[in-house]
Amino acid sequence: MATALRRRVDPAARFEARAATREAPWVKWALLAVALAFFTLFLLMPLIAVFIEALRKGWETYFSALVEPDALASIRLTLLAAGIAVPLNLVFGVAAAWAIAKFEFRGKHFLITLIDLPFSVSPVIAGLVYVLMFGAQGWFGPWLAAHDIKIVFAVPGIVLATVFVTFPFVARELIPLMQAQGREEEEAAVVLGANGWLTFWHVTLPNIRWGLLYGVILCNARAMGEFGAVSVVSGHIRGETNTMPLHVEILYNEYQFAAAFAVASLLALLALVTLGIKTWVERNAARSGPGAQDEATAP
Amino acid sequence: MKRSTAFRALLAGVAATALSAGAWANQTLLNVSYDPTREFYQAFNTEFAAHWKKTTGETVTLKQSHGGAGKQARAVIDGLEADVVTLALAYDIDEIGELTGKLPKDWQKKFADNSAPYTSTIVFLVRKGNPKGIKDWDDLVKPGVEIITPNPKTSGGARWNYLAAWGYALKKNGNSEAKAREFVSKILSKVPVLDSGARGSTNTFVQRGIGDVLLAWENEALLSINELGPDKFEIVVPSLSILAEPPVAIVEGVAKKHGTEKLAKAYLEYLYSPTGQKLAAKHYYRPRHPEHADPADQARFPKLDLITIDGAFGGWQKAQKTHFSDGGVFDQIYAPGNK
Numbered sequence: 001m002a003t004a005l006r007r008r009v010d011p012a013a014r015f016e017a018r019a020a021t022r023e024a025p026w027v028k029w030a031l032l033a034v035a036l037a038f039f040t041l042f043l044l045m046p047l048i049a050v051f052i053e054a055l056r057k058g059w060e061t062y063f064s065a066l067v068e069p070d071a072l073a074s075i076r077l078t079l080l081a082a083g084i085a086v087p088l089n090l091v092f093g094v095a096a097a098w099a100i101a102k103f104e105f106r107g108k109h110f111l112i113t114l115i116d117l118p119f120s121v122s123p124v125i126a127g128l129v130y131v132l133m134f135g136a137q138g139w140f141g142p143w144l145a146a147h148d149i150k151i152v153f154a155v156p157g158i159v160l161a162t163v164f165v166t167f168p169f170v171a172r173e174l175i176p177l178m179q180a181q182g183r184e185e186e187e188a189a190v191v192l193g194a195n196g197w198l199t200f201w202h203v204t205l206p207n208i209r210w211g212l213l214y215g216v217i218l219c220n221a222r223a224m225g226e227f228g229a230v231s232v233v234s235g236h237i238r239g240e241t242n243t244m245p246l247h248v249e250i251l252y253n254e255y256q257f258a259a260a261f262a263v264a265s266l267l268a269l270l271a272l273v274t275l276g277i278k279t280w281v282e283r284n285a286a287r288s289g290p291g292a293q294d295e296a297t298a299p
Numbered sequence: 300m301k302r303s304t305a306f307r308a309l310l311a312g313v314a315a316t317a318l319s320a321g322a323w324a325n326q327t328l329l330n331v332s333y334d335p336t337r338e339f340y341q342a343f344n345t346e347f348a349a350h351w352k353k354t355t356g357e358t359v360t361l362k363q364s365h366g367g368a369g370k371q372a373r374a375v376i377d378g379l380e381a382d383v384v385t386l387a388l389a390y391d392i393d394e395i396g397e398l399t400g401k402l403p404k405d406w407q408k409k410f411a412d413n414s415a416p417y418t419s420t421i422v423f424l425v426r427k428g429n430p431k432g433i434k435d436w437d438d439l440v441k442p443g444v445e446i447i448t449p450n451p452k453t454s455g456g457a458r459w460n461y462l463a464a465w466g467y468a469l470k471k472n473g474n475s476e477a478k479a480r481e482f483v484s485k486i487l488s489k490v491p492v493l494d495s496g497a498r499g500s501t502n503t504f505v506q507r508g509i510g511d512v513l514l515a516w517e518n519e520a521l522l523s524i525n526e527l528g529p530d531k532f533e534i535v536v537p538s539l540s541i542l543a544e545p546p547v548a549i550v551e552g553v554a555k556k557h558g559t560e561k562l563a564k565a566y567l568e569y570l571y572s573p574t575g576q577k578l579a580a581k582h583y584y585r586p587r588h589p590e591h592a593d594p595a596d597q598a599r600f601p602k603l604d605l606i607t608i609d610g611a612f613g614g615w616q617k618a619q620k621t622h623f624s625d626g627g628v629f630d631q632i633y634a635p636g637n638k
Contacts, residue, residue: 136378136399145378148556153379235379236364237329250365253498254337255526 050268053261065251065259066266073239074247074263077158081230081243082223085162089219093170094212098204100171101178102186112175118167126164127232130157153235158243161229166219173215174208181207210285214278221274225267326562327360331381333368333455333545334498335519339582340385346578347569351562359562367496368455375399375550382559383567385547387455387497388608389413390615392548401552415544416570417584420605421456421463423535424504424513424520431511435537436467439512440485447510448490449500451623455545456497458623460514463541465622466606470539484632505532516543518583521599525583542605 015021023031055062065071096115100108118126132138134151144151151157185207189199205212227245234241242250244267251260332340344361351359364371364379368387375381376398386392389407396402407414425433431444439446449457461483468482469475491509494500497519504513505523512535513520520534547570549563569575573591580592585600612618622628 131377134378137376138378141378150378150380152377153374235374236366237362237379238364240362253334253502255523 047268050261050265053257054265055258056261057258061258062262062265065256065262068259070239070242071247071259071263074242074244075266077155077240077242078224078244080155081159081162082220084159085166085223086216086220088163089166089170090212090216092167093172093174093215093219094208096171097174097178097208098200100175101181102183102204115168115171118165119172123161123165123226123228124232127161127229130160130164130233152233153237154241157233158230158241161233162223162226165226165229166223169219169222170212170215173211173218177208177211178204210281213281214285217274217278217281221271224270325358325360326559327362327557328382328559328562328566329362329364329380330383330385330566331364331371331375331379332385333371333387334365334496335456335501335516335522336385336545336582337363337365337498338522339518339579339584342582343570343575343578346574347566350569350574351565361566365498367449367453367499369453370495380553380557381550382554382557382563383547383549385545385567387543387545388458388615389544389546390458390619391455392546393616395550399552401550402548403551406548407546409549410547410567411571412587413544414546414548415587416547416567416575417545417579417586419517419543419545419584420540420603421459421514421537421543422517422520422540423537424501424515424523424532425511425535427531427533429533429535433512433535436464436482436539437471439464440482440489444489444512445491445510446486446489446512446514447492447500447504448486448514449497450493450495451629453495454497454500456516456519456543457493457500458619459516459541459543461622461629462608462612462618463537463539463606464514466541466611467537467539469611470606480628480632483628487629487633517585517600521583536601536603539604539606541611542607544608 066075096111099105100112131152133140134144134157135141136145151160185203186199189203194202225245226243227249230243231246231249234243234246236242236246236250238250244263248260248264248267251257251263330340330344340363344363348359348361351357364374364381366374368391371379372384372386372391372395375384375395384392384395392402392406396404396406403409410416423433423439425431431441432438433444438444448460451457451461464483464486465479468479472478472482492500492503494503497516500513501515501519501523504510505527515523517534520532524532524534547567549560549567551560554560554563570579571587573588576586576588576591577593577596580586580589580596583599586592586597589597608615608618612621620627
């Protein structure tokens with residue numbers, strides 16, 4: 001059983017085992033070497049460089065850069081923005097994927113296009129749109145000013161921009177998965193007398209849980225790392241509206257390289273943790289069935 | 300950023316109007332400034348907070364925001380609630396007043412010396428040993444010289460650079476506008492990257508090693524030499540440059556709303572105090588009152604021939620309109636990529 005499963009999930013091994021599709025050894029090794037060289041040069045070395053630069057002036061400088069009030073404020077703001085954007089997009093993504101995968105309605109393709117919009121629009125434009133709408137000279141600017149509500153150049157603007165750029169992650173992850181699963185199981189549940197909520201909770205959700213978790217991880221990574229859109233709506237007030245990526249840029253521009261890389265290394269660590277969780281999720285997904293495996297490696 | 304702060308941002312106004320402004324024991328003042336003043340205002344804010352605590356007993360939180368002057372002005376126009384602005388040139392502050400109505404027309408008369416507590420000028424930063432032999436403006440247009448300067452559309456420093464070059468060419472060619480235009484367009488054709496702010500350009504030149512000469516604020520040039528090692532760069536002072544007056548102003552509409560008028564006035568006035576002047580000189584700005592500066596700091600500022608914006612260009616309004624507005628001279632002579 002185990003070998004049968006292995007063979008199914010690893011077509012590369014099967015490919016390699018057949019004489020007709022096997023490559024000459026030197027071709028194999030040359031391709032591997034090129035791939036590894038690229039990987040080392042463009043991914044691994046920059047990652048290592050971040051940590052080397054961060055620790056160039058010693059651990060003490062490193063930690064003092066991280067506990068400096070402006071840095072702490074930026075970490076808190078990043079966590080807050082992600083903490084709001086990720087749950088919102090989780091709920092939205094599940095709702096949208098559920099509607100698109102399980103029901104037929106007019107305008108479905110238009111809805112899918114809309115969900116993809118943040119992927120195709122430059123983040124800078126996303127930020128500028130919010131300035132245009134909520135800025136003092138914007139459409140709602142005078143009304144907001146009259147009621148003394150601040151959106152751009154304040155925390156709400158940063159959260160809005162983050163929500164916008166991370167909008168498609170969960171939905172995009174779930175739609176193909178739920179479409180592939182079809183709706184037979186839900187129909188069976190309904191025939192057996194379950195209501196909509198019960199069906200979702202006991203039938204749909206268990207089927208999509210790994211895909212959902214994967215989408216949330218990607219969504220979170222982007223929410224914390226977003227620079228462009230947030231930069232436009234931030235106003236760059238130190239200790240107030242700077243997220244971690246913005247803080248890195250400020251430190252770098254102030255010739256505080258060790259500090260800049262210290263904060264950058266924190267973001268890099270986050271990325272590594274995200275990758276770790278992602279691998280763990282993929283392994284669990286693979287174990288829970290071939291369908292889930294397809295989904296986890298699809299994108 | 301605590302959760303409560305997020306709420307405060309949303310509901311700030313409700314609270315601010317409910318409480319009388321003076322009732323805030325801990326006032327916050329936001330100073331929106333341009334690129335190269337980061338280090339100066341960081342030091343100045345510490346001094347001022349201590350001074351304010353001593354004289355009034357109140358604790359004050361001073362917040363800073365930095366970027367290209369034009370970009371920063373744009374942010375204030377779009378609703379960034381600055382109590383005070385300390386920008387690179389008067390036109391950007393005029394523009395804020397014009398579009399938001401939050402500044403009086405005569406804002407530049409509210410503080411001494413054209414509301415510019417410190418001045419600077421435009422100099423050249425070259426690589427150590429001056430390999431291209433750059434001594435004056437004419438050397439910039441020699442073949443094979445690459446020049447770094449920011450974008451005049453977004454950066455105040457870049458506009459000073461541009462006008463200094465224009466002013467030099469005017470003076471040299473008997474006030475011929477055509478010759479000046481030719482000279483400046485030649486300079487712009489040798490710029491490989493136009494960054495949006497002065498600090499961006501400095502980084503392009505210093506960190507990325509692009510270009511042979513950086514047209515820079517004197518303060519920015521001195522700072523980068525100090526931060527990154529005198530063994531790598533040197534300053535060349537041209538025969539003629541421009542008196543750059545970065546002005547300061549209270550954004551009265553905002554200060555009134557925040558109830559920070561008194562604090563904002565004291566903050567900007569403190570720039571003229573012996574402490575403020577001394578700090579300005581320490582951070583490479585030419586103080587209005589050199590007698591307060593440390594003589595060692597003051598010695599860093601060589602004497603040179605300076606033209607003024609009012610004398611040579613008839614003021615910022617006129618200079619901006621002629622050179623930097625949409626379709627102005629800059630747009631006519633700058634074509635990206637025509638090297």
